[in-house]
Amino acid sequence: MSQAKSYALITGASKGIGKSIAFEFAKKGYPLLLIARSGEELKALSQDLQLNYSINAPFLSIDLSEKEASLKVTNWIKMNNYPVGFLVNNAGYGVWGDFSKSSLSDQLGMMQLNMNVVVELSHLLVPILSQQKQAYILNISSTAAYQAVPTLAVYSATKAFVLSFTRALRYELAQTSISVTCFSPGPVDTGFASRAGLDALGKMAEKFNMQPDEVAKMAVKAMFNKKSEVIPGFINFISVYANRILPKAFIEKTAAGIYKI
Known part of the structure; x- marks a missing residue:
């Protein structure tokens, strides 16, 4: 039964x-x-999914931030004739710290993964997605997209790009078979903070973190319901609403205080 369904690329x-x-x-x-x-982690996940859910779950280990990685992914899809009906642009990371003192290569690598790969895969896969009677693009952004965040300056800017790009792409594809959704979670209990160098905020974040399984369920539901833009969690929604009505200088000063070095 599952093999009659289109594949979800994540x-x-x-x-x-x-x-x-x-x-x-x-x-x-x-x-x-x-x-x-x-x-190794992909292989273990693939085996787990195939064993417990009786689905096909091939994997491709690749660093998407490398040049032409998106094209390699697309060629892999075409070579194996995978009928892709879902594109989930989830890969990304953050770099925390004073911009002028941070590694430029780290910042540029983050921009490549958080923004360019989203654009590349969307552009390359729209023709493939269009072959399905109904297809979906789910872009994972962040509540950081709705404001400038000092010490996460480039990260928040990349997520603002994803949000804006998704809104425009949704409009352009409105008369096609492809529905486009932007999902913007706040703090989630993943390895994001550790990779970004935000370990010092760990204990505070625990009070507000959502769990990955909870967030994933809401994201997939939003996608299937063809929602345009979703911010999960009441506190996250209120914080984004506050960004719209309070002075930007106040919001940025508050954010700087939370993420201060």
């Missing part, structure tokens, strides 16, 4: 929100294409 599928989204699709019987850097 980037950053080996851990965190991406891994939880993979399980959400698997529970619904959809075959998966799992993309991430860590081959």
Whole structure:
């Protein structure tokens, strides 16, 4: 039964929100294409999903931030004739710290993964998605997209790009078979903070963190319901609303205080 369904391509599928989204699709019987850097983790996840949900779950271990990685992913899809009906642009990371003192290569690598890969895969896969009677693009952004965040300056800017791009793409594809959704979670209990260098905020974040499984369930539901833009969690929604009505200088000063070095 599951093989009659189109495949869901998930980037950053080996851990965190991406891994939880993979399980959400698997529970619904959809075959998966799992993309991430860590081959061993992808292999273990693929075996787990195939064993417990009787779905096909091939994987491709690749660093999406490398040149032409998106094209390699697309060629892999075409070579194996995978009928892709879902594109989940989830891969991404943050770099925390004073911009002028941070590694430029780290900042540029983050921009490549958080923005360029989203654009590249969307552009390359729209023709493939269009072959399905109904297809979906789910872009994972962040509540950081709705404001400038000092010490997360480039990260918040990349997520603002994802939000804006998704809004425009949704409009352009409105008369096609492809529905486009932007999902913007706040703090989630994943390895994001550790990679960004935000370990000092760990204890405070625990009070507000949502769980990956909870977030993934809401994201997939929003996608299937063809929502345009979703911010999960009451506190996150209120914080974004506050960004719209309070002075930007106040919001940025508050954010700087939270994420201060």
